[in-house]
Amino acid sequence: MLVSMLVLYIGCTEARLLHPQKVHVYIRNDLGGGLKLNVHCKSKDDDLGLKVIDPNGIWEFHFTSSFWGNTQFYCEKSCHGALFFPFKVHVLIRNDVGSTLKLHCKSADDDLGVKVVPPSQTWDFRFRSSFWGNTRFYCSVEWPGAAHNFDAYVEHRDACTTCAWSIEPENPYIPEKINVDIFNDLGQGFNMTIHCKSKNDDLGVHVVPPNGDWQFNFKTSFWGDTQFFCSVEWPGASHYFDAFIEKREFGVCTTCVWSIKPDQPCLVFKDKSVCYPWTS
Structure with missing residues (x-):
């Protein structure tokens, strides 16, 4: 009797009993272009x-989850496009106006309240995107002498x-993707050896x-301080130049093309x- 009771006790502590739940699944056709979605x-048990x-349009189905916790439905689609599922988004807002920033963000459903962000500090919020994609x-944003709105x-x-x-006094911006292209225009058939770095x-x-x-x-x-500097060498010469300084190149180029000449980079x-001029 003692052995039987012990086995029963171990079995109960190791088992993972789940209460079946009723689940609704909604699938919306957001392909656009007037396309229908199949x-x-x-x-493993049901073909819908x-x-x-x-x-x-929207099609929905519902079911009760398995007692064993292994319910799975998979769907095949035909037509060009993709099914949309809500995803997590993280928004960070940094105060780069040089003074205290008052910030108030809202959506159609949520008011995140008024926040006071000190200079050079960041406030952030998170949410899940809408099933409807909207x-x-x-x-x-407000600071002394200015008040603006932005999306x-x-x-x-x-x-x-x-x-x-x-958030800068002129406008809000999101850091951009930058391409830097450096050409060897030294002439005289010289190869150019180049070595570029940032602080990271x-x-x-x-x-x-x-x-x-x-x-x-x-x-x-995000801090607006990106900088890449490069050394260039060829027979009889060695120099440095700044290939990208964010405060210098911001709004000037997103594809920054350099021509390296014997006397200067352009x-x-x-x-x-x-x-x-060469930096050294």
Whole structure:
């Protein structure tokens, strides 16, 4: 009797008993273009059949979860596009106006309240996007002598799941992706050895043939202080130059093309070149 009771006790503590739950699943056709969506959903026990969902229409099904906790439904779709599922979004807003910032963000459903953000500090919030794909958070910002509004998140506009804003006196902005392309225009058939770094990244040593180029890309810092500097060497010469300084290049180029000449590096645009002295 003692042995039987002991086995029963161990069995009860190790078993994971789950209470079945009723679950609803909604699938919305957001393909656009007037396209209909064909969906066929199944579990290992149930075949729900082929369903045709009209544009912007919704089909739903419900079931009771398994006692064993292993319920799974999978769906096949036919048509171009993808099914939309809500996802988590993290918005960060940094105060770069130089004085205390008063911030008030809202959506159609949520008022996040008034926040006071000290200079150079960040306030953030998180949410799940809407099933309908229409999530929007807008914010008012105030500091001495100024008051503005901006959209901190518009679902159809923003591709970010972590959206980091810098609020500056001129405008709010999200750090950008930058491409830097550096050409060997030394002439005389010289190879150019280049080595670029930032305070966080060492891009290694590269040899660029005559008239060739080497390029790299990155995202600007949320703090607005991104800087890449490069050393360049060729027979008889060695120099340094700043390939990207965020405060200098912001709003000037997102693809920054450099021409390295024997006497100076030049930032090249469609209609002009801007040349800088070597930094050393």
